[in-house]
Amino acid sequence: MRLLATHSSRLMSFIRIITMNRHNDAEDVFQRTCIILWQKFSDFDGENFFAWACGIARYEMLKLRDSQKRVKVFDDETIEYLSSDACMVAQDVCDRRTALSKCLSELPIADRELIRRRYYDELSVKEIAEHVGRSTYAIYRELSRIHGSLSRCIERTLAEEV
Template identity: 60%
Template sequence: MSFIRILAMNRQDESEEIFQLTSMVLWQKFSQYDSDGSFPAWACRIAHFEMLKYRESKRRFKLLSDEAIESLAFAAFPISSQVNERRLALSKCLENLPDSDHELIRQRYFDHLSVSEISELVGRSTHAIYRELSRVHGVLLRCVERSISEGLQ
C-alpha cells in the first residue's frame, strides 16, 4: 500500500481505489506469477500499471506525465520495501514490550485516545504520560533499528 500511496501522491481516495483494483488484478493473474521471482516486485509492477489505467480512466488534468509516474514508480519500490521492512520490525518490537508499555501504545495509537484521556484513565498527569510515550518511542526506535541492522548482516 505504501508503494501505491507514493504513486498516488498520498491522495487517500485514489490510493484506496488503486489498491482495490490492484488486489483484484493480483488475484486474477496469480496463476501467471513466477514463484522464482520477487512477489513484491511483481505486485508493484501491477500496481504501477493499474495507476496508469486509473489516471487514463479519469481523464482529468494530469499533474505528472506518464514518464514522471514511471520514474516515481522506479524510485518508490525500494522505499516501499523499506517501509514494509520497518513495519514488520515494529510489529515484532511491539510484541516484546512489557505489558504496561504495550497497553499505553495500544490506547494511544490503536484506540486513538488522547493523552488527556489516557491520563484520566490511569490517574496520572498528562506530563507523565507524554514522558512515558517518549520513553517507549525511544525503546521502539532502537529496537526497530537493531532489528533492521541485524537483518542486513
C-alpha cells in the same frame, strides 16, 4: 493470498506514493490491484512477488488516471521512473516511519513547529503564511528545506541501521 497478506502494507505504501497520497485513488488502485493479483496469480513467475505486484499496481494506477480528467502532475513516463524508487521505499516503510520520527524530534524547534502546523493542525500554506505574516512562497521554501533535511536524515538513519 498469503503472499498478498504479507506484502499488503508495503503494496499500499507503494500505491500511496505513486498516487501522490490521494486517498481515494490509492484505495481504488489497491482494490483493483488485489483483484488482478488474485486473478493472474498463475502468471507470477515465483521470483519477486512484491515487484510483480508493484508493476500491476503501477499499471492500474495509470489506467485509473486515464479515466480521470484531473490535471496530472507527473506524466506517465515520470511515473515509470518514480515507480522503481517507490518500490524500494515501500519495502522499508516501517523502518522509514521510525526514522522519520527520530528525525522529526531532531529538527530545530521552529522547523518542527512549521511541520506541526502544516500536517498536524492541517493548516494550509496560505493560512500559515497569514498567521506568521510571511508570503506563501516563503512558507513553501521553508517546507521544502525542512522536507529535504528530513529526507537526508532518514537516509542517514537507515544507512546507520544496516
